[in-house]
Amino acid sequence: MLPNSGAVAIKPRMRVSGHRIVAIQALSSALLKVIMRLHQLAGQAQCAPGGAAH
Incomplete structure (x- = not known):
């Protein structure tokens, strides 16, 4: 059964390297600046x- 918190928990399948x-x-950050x-x-x-011009 899924938790009734309204949010979906995402569990990473592997560790992400620092780089x-x-x-x-x-x-x-760049995407946020563009948006x-x-x-x-x-x-x-x-x-x-x-x-606007027609």
């Missing part, structure tokens, strides 16, 4: 006067 953890953290930049640009586009 891989650093690489994953760097990738996550935040896209969100910022989308917000600016919505606030821009004149709207």
Whole structure:
């Protein structure tokens, strides 16, 4: 039976080396920066006067 916590527990099948953890953290950070930049640009586009060109 699954736990009734509302979250799924994820158990890693193998240990991740320190180098891989650093690489994953760097990738996550870069991806987060890209997402935040896209969100910022989308917000600016919505606030821009004149709207989109037809």
